[in-house]
Amino acid sequence: MLAQLREQILAGSAEEYLSRLFDRIDRSKLNAFTTLDRENALGQAREFDRSPRKGLMAGIPIAIKDGISTMGIETTCSSRILKGYIPPYDAHVIERLKAEGAIIMGKTNMDEFAMGTSTETSAFGPTRNPWDLQRVPGGSSGGSAACVAAGEAPCSLGSDTGGSVRCPASFCGVVGLKPTYGLVSRYGLIAYANSLEQIGPITRTAEDSAFLLDVIAGHDPRDSTSAPAAAKGRYLDGLDGGVKDLLIGVPDEYFGEGVDPMVEKAVWDSVSVLEGLGATWQRVSLPHTRYALATYYIIAMSECSSNLARFDGLRYGRRPGDDKDWHTTFSEIRSAGFGPEAKRRILLGTYALSAGYYGRYYLKALQVRTLIKQDFERALEKVDLLASATMPFPAFRIGERISDPLSLYMADIFTVPVNLAGVPAISIPCGFADGLPIGLQLIGRPFQESLLLRAAQAYQATTPHHLRTPEVA
Amino acid sequence: MDDVIIGLEVHVQLNRLSSKLFCGCSTDYHNDPPNSHTCPVCLGLPGSLPVINRKAVEFSIRVGLALNCRIEQQTMFYRKNYYYPDLPKGFQISQYDFPLATGGHIMIKGEDGERNIRITRAHMEEDPGRLVHAGTIDRAKYTMVDYNRCGMPLLEVVTEPDLRSPKEARAFLDKLRTILEYLDVFDGSLEGSMRVDSNISLAGGDRAEVKNISSFKGVEKALSYEITRQRNLRRRNIRVVQETRHFDELRNVTVSIRSKEEAHDYRYFPEMDLVPIRVADWVPNVQASLPELPDARRDRFREQYGISDDHAKSLTSEIKVADFYEQVASRTDPRLAAVWIADVLKGELNYRSLGIDRFSPDHMVEIVSMLASQEITEDGAVILLRTLLDRKIPSLVDTEKPGATKAGGQLSVRVCDLVGSLGLARAGDQAVRAAVRDAVAECASAVSDYRSGNERAINFVVGVVMKKTRGRASPAEAHRMVQEEIEKGS
Numbered sequence: 001m002l003a004q005l006r007e008q009i010l011a012g013s014a015e016e017y018l019s020r021l022f023d024r025i026d027r028s029k030l031n032a033f034t035t036l037d038r039e040n041a042l043g044q045a046r047e048f049d050r051s052p053r054k055g056l057m058a059g060i061p062i063a064i065k066d067g068i069s070t071m072g073i074e075t076t077c078s079s080r081i082l083k084g085y086i087p088p089y090d091a092h093v094i095e096r097l098k099a100e101g102a103i104i105m106g107k108t109n110m111d112e113f114a115m116g117t118s119t120e121t122s123a124f125g126p127t128r129n130p131w132d133l134q135r136v137p138g139g140s141s142g143g144s145a146a147c148v149a150a151g152e153a154p155c156s157l158g159s160d161t162g163g164s165v166r167c168p169a170s171f172c173g174v175v176g177l178k179p180t181y182g183l184v185s186r187y188g189l190i191a192y193a194n195s196l197e198q199i200g201p202i203t204r205t206a207e208d209s210a211f212l213l214d215v216i217a218g219h220d221p222r223d224s225t226s227a228p229a230a231a232k233g234r235y236l237d238g239l240d241g242g243v244k245d246l247l248i249g250v251p252d253e254y255f256g257e258g259v260d261p262m263v264e265k266a267v268w269d270s271v272s273v274l275e276g277l278g279a280t281w282q283r284v285s286l287p288h289t290r291y292a293l294a295t296y297y298i299i300a301m302s303e304c305s306s307n308l309a310r311f312d313g314l315r316y317g318r319r320p321g322d323d324k325d326w327h328t329t330f331s332e333i334r335s336a337g338f339g340p341e342a343k344r345r346i347l348l349g350t351y352a353l354s355a356g357y358y359g360r361y362y363l364k365a366l367q368v369r370t371l372i373k374q375d376f377e378r379a380l381e382k383v384d385l386l387a388s389a390t391m392p393f394p395a396f397r398i399g400e401r402i403s404d405p406l407s408l409y410m411a412d413i414f415t416v417p418v419n420l421a422g423v424p425a426i427s428i429p430c431g432f433a434d435g436l437p438i439g440l441q442l443i444g445r446p447f448q449e450s451l452l453l454r455a456a457q458a459y460q461a462t463t464p465h466h467l468r469t470p471e472v473a
Numbered sequence: 474m475d476d477v478i479i480g481l482e483v484h485v486q487l488n489r490l491s492s493k494l495f496c497g498c499s500t501d502y503h504n505d506p507p508n509s510h511t512c513p514v515c516l517g518l519p520g521s522l523p524v525i526n527r528k529a530v531e532f533s534i535r536v537g538l539a540l541n542c543r544i545e546q547q548t549m550f551y552r553k554n555y556y557y558p559d560l561p562k563g564f565q566i567s568q569y570d571f572p573l574a575t576g577g578h579i580m581i582k583g584e585d586g587e588r589n590i591r592i593t594r595a596h597m598e599e600d601p602g603r604l605v606h607a608g609t610i611d612r613a614k615y616t617m618v619d620y621n622r623c624g625m626p627l628l629e630v631v632t633e634p635d636l637r638s639p640k641e642a643r644a645f646l647d648k649l650r651t652i653l654e655y656l657d658v659f660d661g662s663l664e665g666s667m668r669v670d671s672n673i674s675l676a677g678g679d680r681a682e683v684k685n686i687s688s689f690k691g692v693e694k695a696l697s698y699e700i701t702r703q704r705n706l707r708r709r710n711i712r713v714v715q716e717t718r719h720f721d722e723l724r725n726v727t728v729s730i731r732s733k734e735e736a737h738d739y740r741y742f743p744e745m746d747l748v749p750i751r752v753a754d755w756v757p758n759v760q761a762s763l764p765e766l767p768d769a770r771r772d773r774f775r776e777q778y779g780i781s782d783d784h785a786k787s788l789t790s791e792i793k794v795a796d797f798y799e800q801v802a803s804r805t806d807p808r809l810a811a812v813w814i815a816d817v818l819k820g821e822l823n824y825r826s827l828g829i830d831r832f833s834p835d836h837m838v839e840i841v842s843m844l845a846s847q848e849i850t851e852d853g854a855v856i857l858l859r860t861l862l863d864r865k866i867p868s869l870v871d872t873e874k875p876g877a878t879k880a881g882g883q884l885s886v887r888v889c890d891l892v893g894s895l896g897l898a899r900a901g902d903q904a905v906r907a908a909v910r911d912a913v914a915e916c917a918s919a920v921s922d923y924r925s926g927n928e929r930a931i932n933f934v935v936g937v938v939m940k941k942t943r944g945r946a947s948p949a950e951a952h953r954m955v956q957e958e959i960e961k962g963s
Contacts, residue, residue, distance in 0.1 A: 011738070069520040082519070089513050188520040195745035223522050224747050274500060302742060306552050309563020310517050314618070324557050351742035353554070362742060 002208045005154055006060055008225050010052055014045035014059040018103065021061060025152045027040045031145040034066045034075050036106035044103045055101030056215055062097060063153035065144045066107040067114055069188035070094055073104065077190050078122035081110045081337025085316045091188020092223065093199050093216045100167075100215050104459025105153055109145030112339045113308065114192040116140050117411045120402045121341040124358075128398070129171060130470040131436055135395040139166030144202045145172040149470060154204075155212055159189055161197040162296050163390075163415025164444045166427035169202055170390035171430045173457065173468065176202045177209045181226035181422035182214075182444045184219030191307040195298035197417040199202060204464055205285045206456035208427060210235035213449060236318060239421065243458045244278035249383030253289035254414055260393040266431035266438040267389045270459065274387070277458050286375040289417060291368050296363040296381065296416035298352050305349030310336065369420045378422040380445045385455060390412050390427040390439030400458060403404070418443055429465040437465070479642050481692075482633035483649060484627050484668045486600065487532045489658050490939045493624035494599045495523030502627060507605070507619035515624035517561035522746050525550075528628040530573070532658040533597050534752060534759045536628055537574025539652050539761045539766055540592050548573045549749040550597075554740040558618055559602040567629075569741040572596035573752065579652070579770065584637060589646055591633035600625035600708040603665075611722055631943070634672065642671065643676055646689055651767050654792045660693040662828075663827040673699050675707060679715040683727050686720045698751050699727055717821070768796055776784035778807035793829050794819065800834040805841045809911065813841055813854065821858050836861055839888035853897035860891060900945040908941040909954045919960055931955055 009017055014467055040060065064070060068079045069087040073092070076082040094104065111121040119142025120126040123298045127142040130133040130150040136144040141158025145168030148156050158165040160178035168174025177200045184199045193199070201212035213235055219229040250271060255264055271281050313319040313333035320336055323329050338346070352361035379386060391411060401408045418425045423446055430440035440459070444452040460466050490500055496514035513521040513944060530548075538545050551569035577592035601826050602623040606613035630649065636642050650667065650957045653659035673696055674680035681703070683695050698720075702715050717731040765773070767789050772793075774785040786809060788798045814837065824831060840857055845848045849857070864886070892898055900908075910933050913920055922930035931952070938951040 069518075075519070077519075085519070087513075087518065087520070089518070089521075120766075186520075187522050190519040191746075222524060224524050303745070306554050306564050306740070306742070309556065310519070310561060311553060312556070312558075312563065314558055315516065315561060316518070326616070327556075330556055350740065353742050355738045355740075358740070358742070 001205055001210045002057075002060060004202070006056075006058055009048075009059040010189035014048040014103070015033075015042060018045045018061050018105070019153060021105065024150075025147075026151065030130060030146050030150055030152070031125055031132055032137075032143040032150070032152060033063070033106045033125050034076060034078060034109050034122075036141070037073050037104055038106070038362060040072075040102050041105050048103070053101050055099070056235070057097060057099035057210070059103065059398060060101070060155070061103045061104050061105045061153060063108050063144060063147050065109055065141050065156070065158045067159055067190045067192070068093065068157060069190065070104060070107065073107060075107065076123075077109045077113045077192070078124055079311075079337065079339065079342065080123045081311045081313070081317050083123075083318045083335070087188075090190065091199075092185035092220045093373055094097050094188065096216050096218075097399075100218050102215075108141070108147060108156060109144055111140035111164075112342050113190070113304070114159060114161055114197070115139040115161070115304070115341050115345055117167055117408050118396070118402065119143065119168070120396075121339055122323065123339055129395045129436075131173065132395065134397055135436070136398055138171030138391070138395060140164040140168075141176075141202065142168045145169050146174065147175055148172070148174050148204060155208055156202045157199055157200050157212075157216070157382060159197055159199050160272040160415075160419065161193050162199075162419050163302060163372065163412050165202060166390045166415050166425060166439065166441060166448065167202040167412070169427040170441075171395040171402055171437065173432075173437030173465070173470070174467065175203055175206055175209050175426065175428050176200060177213060177426045177449070177452070178418060178424060179213065179217065179426045179449060180227070180231075181419075182225050183217050183231060183424070183447060183449065185218075185223040185226050187220055187222040191303070193264050193305060195303060196300060204331065204424070206453050206460050207236070209426065209456070210239055212452045213453075216304060225329075227447065231447045233447070234274060235435050235450055235453055239454055239457045240461075241454045242277060243274055243455050244453060246279045246384045248273075248274060248279050248281040249284035249379055249386045250281055251284050251286045251289070251379065251386055252274070253286050253389055255387035256435060258392050258413070259389060260433065262391045262433035263391070263393060263438050264431070265291065267440055270430040270440045271387055272468070273459060273463060274455065277462065279455075281387070282383065284379040286372075286379055288368065288371045292372055292420060294308075294365060295365045295368045295372065296350075296362050296398040296412070296420055297409060299369065299420075300338060301345045302352045302362045302365075303349065305346045308338075308342065308346055313337065329465065341405070355416040367427060368377055369390070372417055373421045376423055376443070380423070384444070384451060386443040388441050388443070389416075390441040394433045394436035394438060414441060424449050425453055428456045428459060429468075431461070431465055432468075474636070474658070475512060477637055477682070478634045478674050478676060479636035479638075479696060480672040481632045481636065481642060481645060482670040482672075483630045483632075483646065485536075485630060485649075485653060485659055486663070486666045486672075487529055487628055487658050488660050488663055490526065490529055490532060490626055492526055492528075494529050494597070494626040495624055497731070498624065502621035505621065507617070510621045511623070515561075516620055517563075517801050518898060523566060524742075525625060525747055525750065528599065529757060530750060530752065530915040531755065532626070532656075533573050533595065533628050534755055535656050535763060536630075536653065537577070537595050538651055538756070538760055538763060539656055540577035540579055540595060540630070541591060541597060542574035542577030542750055544572050544574055546753040547571065547749050548586070548749050551741045553598075555737050557601065558616065558901075559604050559620075559623070561602065561620065563624060565599060565601060566744050566767045567598035567746070568596035571749075579645075579648055579687060581641065581648045583641055588635075590635045593631040593633050595628055595630045595836065598629060599623070600627045601708060602765050612936070616939060617860055626851055636805050639693040639700070643689060643695055645691045646692060648767070649836040651790055651792070655770075657764070667904055671696060673715070675700070675703050678703060678713045681715070681727070682717045683714065683720050683732070686722075688722070691720060693724050694725050695727055698725060702727070726852040761811065767792075774798075778802055778811065780808055783814045784811040787819065791829070797829050797832075797834055797837070801837045804838045806845045809845055810837070810841045811875065813837070817855065818858060821862055825862060827862065832862065836886075836888055838854075842890070845890070847947070848899055849892060849897055850899050850945060850947050853892070853899065856895060856897060857891060860895065861886070861888075896943060896945070898945060899947065900942040905938070905942060905946045905954060908946070909951065909958050910936050912937040913955065913958045923959060931959070934959075
């Protein structure tokens with residue numbers, strides 16, 4: 001789609017196409033965007049129409065999660081504390097997009113500092129699910145998934161710390177890829193839990209996912225955890241290789257209690273589809289799955305308590321009221337600037353890292369993380385990829401779970417182990433339950449995104465789910 | 474002072490590096506406006522990431538080896554979490570478990586002889602920014618923050634509590650500085666380049682930590698004050714409480730800033746934005762490239778130039794002095810050069826608070842050579858040194874700038890010309906002999922005192938000779954000739 005769109009824009013008008021998107025956003029009830037960079041973007045589109053430039057993304061608009069730094073465009077992480085912060089530099093992925101001629105439309109809504117599964121913790125109000133406006137779009141990259149599902153943007157970037165790309169992709173019926181840790185530079189991605197997160201593309205199709213990954217993946221010397229250049233594949237090449245040679249593992253632990261039966265059925269149906277295309281499958285076990293949520297939340301909260309310490313209002317962001325002594329001023333700014341979920345995670349993380357508790361919580365979590373990683377290594381020695389539901393249930397109602405953080409955290413059960421292990425995973429639409437999209441999660445070996453994308457492409461070539469669009473506006 | 478126990482934590486800026494620890498910003502900010510050497514990384518802007526300066530790791534290994542430390546197989550960084558306005562990320566990237574270097578030692582001049590001081594560890598960390606106040610801290614209406622220093626590469630050197638007096642603490646710092654300058658990783662002349670935290674207690678008592686002393690003199694003063702304070706408390710039967718104190722350099726006192734109960738919990742945990750570094754592989758190369766260190770050079774000077782151990786030590790305690798000496802010693806009498814540089818030139822420089830780079834080795838060679846060939850007297854040599862230092866001759870550093878030729882700079886002043894214009898050429902034998910004859914004739918009563926057994930009376934006559942020759946005679950020579958003259962006449 002993106003490849004065709006590029007040709008259409010070149011033949012037609014980038015400005016006209018972009019104007020249509022902005023019109024659509026103007027009429028939208030989704031609240032997918034926190035900031036629209038309308039004038040700049042339209043200016044660039046006009047410039048493109050006057051003298052078209054080359055590049056993989058030439059003239060193609062893209063929406064960016066508000067946790068990714070964009071030079072000259074307000075970047076807030078959907079938090080009051082960063083209101084007014086305009087980064088003086090571009091994230092690596094933004095540099096890459098611009099180098100290939102993409103046009104940044106604006107910034108998308110998210111859970112505050114990516115802490116959430118529903119985009120309800122945003123300081124700027126929840127984003128709505130285009131399939132049912134009373135429901136959440138998933139999170140934390142809810143705006144990025146909703147805008148693509150509703151046709152407000154042809155593609156977007158999200159970030160995935162514990163499922164934040166895959167969950168909203170699943171809830172909104174689009175494709176979301178979480179790359180291997182280290183494949184995409186995190187330079188410019190505002191950290192929530194830095195040992196877990198990756199920037200990933202959100203698109204309508206697997207092919208577009210490969211298209212976008214080709215642009216944003218690759219070595220960046222400014223990120224010490226960035227993988228060597230050789231780790232990057234050519235993701236569009238070999239996309240149509242089919243699944244005949246693939247052995248798929250279905251993890252026992254990812255089925256059963258707590259999983260919506262309609263979701264479970266859709267996943268089994270998908271495995272059958274892949275089998276029909278020539279793949280084989282077998283059951284596998286990831287025995288430490290039951291510890292994954294506790295492990296994830298201890299690590300993520302510990303890291304966030306440190307990562308979010310820099311927001312003190314001194315150098316950037318909101319600084320309400322008069323200055324008092326620095327200690328009081330920092331406290332006032334942080335009390336007023338962070339929402340309840342951010343505060344909860346900062347407090348819990350601070351506790352977990354405190355003297356006397358460090359060994360019991362953080363260190364223990366790191367040890368279990370190693371076991372979980374080994375689960376994946378062992379399973380992926382036997383099989384080429386793993387298949388499961390992305391989320392145990394379809395999108396829930398706005399307000400349904402937000403007052404019960406634990407039940408909200410439980411929703412991440414199939415996505416967080418992937419981040420703990422650092423392996424790549426993709427969520428693709430695989431059916432509907434009462435009109436709500438269901439996501440199939442495919443998990444692969446480190447740096448074998450090509451394989452994931454090939455399987456997703458084969459699946460989409462024979463299924464219609466990704467072609468359905470919500471009836472909005 | 475047998476009961477005094479002191480341990481030091483010395484923060485050394487590796488300021489001979491050209492870029493900061495985790496970003497590409499220049500370390501050469503001392504003459505530039507505040508906040509002009511910053512970038513998203515050292516300002517801790519959201520989304521920025523640190524990348525280790527590998528040269529800084531190499532410099533740190535160099536120091537670790539020179540301090541006789543064991544270098545860790547694999548080293549890694551931790552976050553030290555605390556809030557302060559000069560700390561833009563809300564944490565400092567430092568080391569905790571697996572610090573780069575552990576278990577070393579160096580020799581210092583102790584209260585009675587050489588002492589071995591154990592080094593617990595040396596670890597890398599980033600410097601925070603700097604708070605600036607208009608006027609004094611008490612009176613300023615607001616605080617300003619300068620982030621130029623933020624991200625400067627620091628090495629924290631921690632000693633065991635092996636020091637026994639403020640003087641030994643000072644001797645340790647002097648030795649550490651010498652070693653660091655020999656390693657070419659450190660320039661101690663830059664402001665804030667070395668800052669000291671010190672733990673001090675009296676045997677059996679709790680310890681106080683005095684933080685952030687920024688001068689060598691300050692360390693001695695702060696520790697002396699602290700010893701007196703703790704002794705007085707003990708005399709009044711009051712317990713010393715474990716606490717953190719601040720040294721007020723203006724008033725020369727330490728004041729309490731935090732009690733033990735208020736101590737920070739820094740919540741150290743691994744910095745996942747950096748990857749562990751296998752430093753073991755670097756050690757052989759760094760070891761091989763280590764320069765000759767002060768102690769080794771001292772031994773060599775003694776043997777190669779045949780000079781005394783005291784002179785060798787004095788000449789090697791500053792690398793610039795040692796280099797200066799070798800330049801001179803290779804071209805003239807090395808023993809005479811040692812005496813004149815260690816005993817005379819260093820004193821004249823200290824008196825004027827000048828560095829040795831303000832004196833030309835060529836001038837020194839000329840002076841020492843003229844002394845050796847007896848063309849000038851010792852008094853004359855001292856006058857030459859003082860004249861050259863006080864004529865405000867542009868320093869060598871200035872004249873060695875590209876484009877300036879040596880001949881056109883300081884060397885336009887030649888020592889032999891000065892000797893002429895100042896009339897310092899040693900008087901010839903004939904002139905001295907004439908002066909001696911005249912002096913003996915004029916000082917009849919002194920001569921007769923001498924003859925009647927008052928040996929010291931001769932000094933008066935020698936003094937007259939020196940006056941008559943305007944100091945151009947050698948006093949020893951004059952003494953001998955006066956003696957001969959008197960005995961001849963008797």
